[in-house]
Amino acid sequence: SVPAVPILITGGAGFIGSNFVHHWYEQYPGDRIIVLDALTYAGNRQNLADIEGKANLRFVKGDIGDRALIDQLLEEEKIQAIAHFAAESHVDRSIVAPDAFIQTNVVGTFTLLEAFRHHWTKQGKPANYRFLHVSTDEVYGSLELDDPAFTETTPYAPNSPYSASKAGSDHLARAYYHTYGLPTLITNCSNNYGPYHFPEKLIPLICLNILLGKPLPIYGDGLNIRDWLYVADHCRALDIVIHQGKPGETYNIGGNNEIKNIDLVQMICELMDELATDLPVSPANKLITFVKDRPGHDRRYAIDATKIKTELGWEPQQTISTGLRHTIQWYLTHRHWWEALLPKE
Numbered sequence: 001s002v003p004a005v006p007i008l009i010t011g012g013a014g015f016i017g018s019n020f021v022h023h024w025y026e027q028y029p030g031d032r033i034i035v036l037d038a039l040t041y042a043g044n045r046q047n048l049a050d051i052e053g054k055a056n057l058r059f060v061k062g063d064i065g066d067r068a069l070i071d072q073l074l075e076e077e078k079i080q081a082i083a084h085f086a087a088e089s090h091v092d093r094s095i096v097a098p099d100a101f102i103q104t105n106v107v108g109t110f111t112l113l114e115a116f117r118h119h120w121t122k123q124g125k126p127a128n129y130r131f132l133h134v135s136t137d138e139v140y141g142s143l144e145l146d147d148p149a150f151t152e153t154t155p156y157a158p159n160s161p162y163s164a165s166k167a168g169s170d171h172l173a174r175a176y177y178h179t180y181g182l183p184t185l186i187t188n189c190s191n192n193y194g195p196y197h198f199p200e201k202l203i204p205l206i207c208l209n210i211l212l213g214k215p216l217p218i219y220g221d222g223l224n225i226r227d228w229l230y231v232a233d234h235c236r237a238l239d240i241v242i243h244q245g246k247p248g249e250t251y252n253i254g255g256n257n258e259i260k261n262i263d264l265v266q267m268i269c270e271l272m273d274e275l276a277t278d279l280p281v282s283p284a285n286k287l288i289t290f291v292k293d294r295p296g297h298d299r300r301y302a303i304d305a306t307k308i309k310t311e312l313g314w315e316p317q318q319t320i321s322t323g324l325r326h327t328i329q330w331y332l333t334h335r336h337w338w339e340a341l342l343p344k345e
């Protein structure tokens with residue numbers, strides 16, 4: 001097995017990154033963790049507040065595109081593994097303002113790969129170094145209802161500036177393995193949900209709007225299908241890929257939880273009716289409102305996670321209903337966390 005310490009976690013103040021920092025600390029409490037995060041609107045130092053004093057953790061505010069800073073961190077901290085989460089991640093924002101997506105997701109990933117390659121070369125190209133590039137199933141494009149789910153060999157066909165920028169970064173990570181032998185690994189995961197999920201994304205938005213008595217906006221006809229994965233299951237998968245994955249390989253990670261957006265929202269409404277007290281509008285599904293569809297809205301994503309299951313023995317532990325229950329309970333008990341993120345009116 002691979003000694004993966006000290007580890008640099010980029011985007012560790014974001015949604016999945018901060019869950020991964022918690023996961024790593026719980027699994028490997030003695031490990032040195034370096035978090036690099038630019039603290040954009042999506043990054044929140046509060047996501048790490050409960051472990052910052054306990055873990056052997058150093059937080060660095062900085063940009064993955066800052067080559068001098070990365071070189072300095074890699075050397076100073078003797079980094080052996082990078083778990084790369086930092087990205088612009090919201091599809092709607094990528095439609096309005098794609099520039100930052102190209103800069104961070106493509107150029108930033110390139111900068112990180114290049115810096116890590118030099119660092120790794122200087123150390124004599126140790127075989128146990130790892131660069132985990134965390135990516136999305138959106139690079140595979142959209143599925144029709146009866147198409148088979150995405151596998152690792154499905155051709156790339158990104159449809160939004162977000163997914164195109166992630167596709168570009170995936171290709172770079174792959175090329176660094178094939179060209180230089182750098183031990184990179186790529187994971188393509190379906191939609192995540194769970195604690196610390198920024199309120200602009202569908203599941204937290206619906207949960208919070210129910211608590212606030214606001215409309216629950218659903219794009220188009222609500223029949224778009226997504227495959228949802230509880231974030232802790234994703235973090236466990238990434239841990240396994242870092243420790244047991246084969247460099248140069250891609251692993252798809254999915255929850256086996258395909259569900260139409262409208263059914264998902266109905267489920268959240270029912271759970272909220274059950275778990276929350278004093279809802280401003282009840283039953284919560286009275287708040288459902290259909291809104292104009294997003295341009296280029298992919299109809300369906302579905303992940304075939306057979307490879308990671310058979311080769312590395314990973315399987316999700318949560319179903320959509322157990323995962324949603326945990327998530328809603330988390331939002332109900334972490335009011336101070338999300339209230340601080342609401343737009344000031």
Ligand code: NAD
Nearest residue numbers: 011013014015016038039040042043063064086087191192
């Ligand atoms: P997020 O938007 O919540 O977090 C991104 C983090 O990166 C933030 O903390 C932000 O401050 C930081 N960041 C942004 N630009 C940066 C830069 N230039 N330098 C340093 N830090 C920067 O995103 P997330 O949902 O946690 O996603 C994390 C990764 O996982 C992304 O690469 C995303 O593409 C991928 N992914 C997300 C999902 C999902 O459902 N959320 C699914 C599959 C893959």
